[in-house]
Amino acid sequence: MKIRTLARTLVVTFFAQCISLDAAIVVEKLMHHRSGDNKNVLELPLELGKVVFYLSNEPHVTALKEESRNNKKVASFVLPDIALTPALNQMLTSLKQSNSAHYSVNISPVKNPEQGLLLSITYDPNYVTIAHDSFVAIGMQKGLVFYLYNKKLLDTIQNKELPVLQTACLDKKxxxxxxxxxxxxxxxxxxSPSGILEKEVALEIGKKVSQLLTKQGYQVHMTRNSDATVDIDDRTTFANTHNAGLLxxxxxxFAGNIKASGVETFFLDGALLKQQDSLQQVMQGYKTQLYKSNYVLSRCLQEKVLSYVKTKNPQVVDRKVKKAVSQLLIGVTMxxxxxxxxxxxxLKESYYLKDEEYQNLLSKGIAEGIVSYLTNLC
Ligand SMILES: [Zn+2]
Structure with a gap:
């Protein structure tokens, strides 16, 4: 009898552990995209920062409380059922701390009221307003994004009825x-099977694009111009602090199907985000314009690159422009x-990608696509 009870207890414990492991949501990536530390908040973009979670399952977010502390507000959210793994601890330690004078982010594991993660955002309510969305990312991870919006800029645009485009980092000029x-x-x-590295192909083409645009008088910034390791959130912060018109x-x-080939361009679109908060009208206007610009830029690139590449590779496949949430695309404000x-x-395409003449055609296509976008020619 005792043995049977013990066996049953063991079985129940075993299944309970399996169930709790199954239920636990794994944090696969955690990003903090920032927009700089300019004291004059009106010179910063509409999005001052974003904290993005990439998770194995859809999370439930509970807005815990919002309290006032010395002219600041602290908004707390709980993400329950998060697996507290060593990898998560590592992510929390290396989370890019806010360098904004206007808010700070703190994320820590908690046991109460539920086991999970506690996200606390301390912010100056005169300068910052918070919202959050969820989405499915390019790698099929479930995403959760907390936006820190520039309240002063939002209010200025609203009160003076300034055009959103000229004030919110979308200005083509x-x-x-x-x-x-x-x-x-x-x-x-x-x-590639023959050992051609994506990082080298991307760098060669990027440097050529940069030279072509610089020659035409454009100011170009590269997130890397050598074989350097650069984190995604450092790339986005670099772009956001350079007040650029586009990225x-x-x-x-790479695909499992070795026959797959061709050119495709991805862009972020609002249809991929499940909006959790109702936004002010001016914010809606900004987002609509941003998503439309993303689409137009992608179309310009796709069209021009294909037209150049076809001169050497007439069979090149047009895989079209596609909506996607990638860590980079969601992190930038332009x-x-x-x-x-x-x-x-x-195999055939990998040799083209290594070929300098082919890289020149790709670069000309990308540079021309950018210029066409900036001059409204596509
Ligand atoms: Zn890649």
Whole structure:
């Protein structure tokens, strides 16, 4: 009898552990995208920062409380059922601390009221307002994003009825351009069967694009111009603090199907985000305009790159422009697109991607796509 009870207890414990492991949500990535520390908040973008969680399952967020502490507010949210793993501890330690004078973010594991993560945002309510959305990311992870909006800028736009475009970092005339060469350093990205590295292809093309645009008088910033390791949230913060008019990220693709080939361009669209909070009208206007710009920029790039590449590779496949949430695209405050210039998993295309003449055509296409976007020619 006792043995049977013990056995039953063991079985129940075993299943309970399985169930609790199943139920636990794993944090796969945690990002803090920032927009700089300018004391004059009116010179900062509408989005002062974003904290983004990439999770194995859809989380339930509980807004715990909002309290006042010496002219500041502290908003607390709980994410229950989060697996408290060593990897998560590592992420929490290396979370980029806010360098904003206007808010600070703290995330810590908690046991009460439920086991999970406690997110506390301390902010000056005169300068910051908070909202959150959820989404499904490019790697099918479930995402959760907390936005820290620039309240002073929102109020200024609203009160003076200023056009959102000219004040919210979407102004094409602010034509400084950020070129992001994917991967780098420790992160090779995709590798072709013959050993061609995505990080090298992206860097070669990015440098050529930068030269072409600089020659035409544009101011270009590169998130890396050597074989350096650069974290995604450092790339986004770099772009956001350079007050750029647009960002283009350059990558090469990889697929299990070795026949897959061609060019595709990704952009962030609001349809991918499940809006959790009702936004002020001016914010809606800004987002609508941002998503539209993302689409137009992507279309310009896709069209121009294909037209150049076809001269050498007439069979190139147009894989079109596609909506996606990537860690980079969601992290930046300006119109942005991520172009996959070809497949390293496809033998023929991988040799094209390594070929300097082909890289020149890709670069001309990207540079021309950017200029067409900036001059409303596509
Ligand atoms: Zn890549």
């Amino acid at each position: 602010k034509s400084s351009i950020v070129i992001d060469c994917g991967h780098g350093g420790n992160d090779s990205g995709a590798v 283009v990220s350059i990558h090469a693709n 119109p942005a697109a991520l172009i996959e210039v070809g497949f390293l998993s496809n």
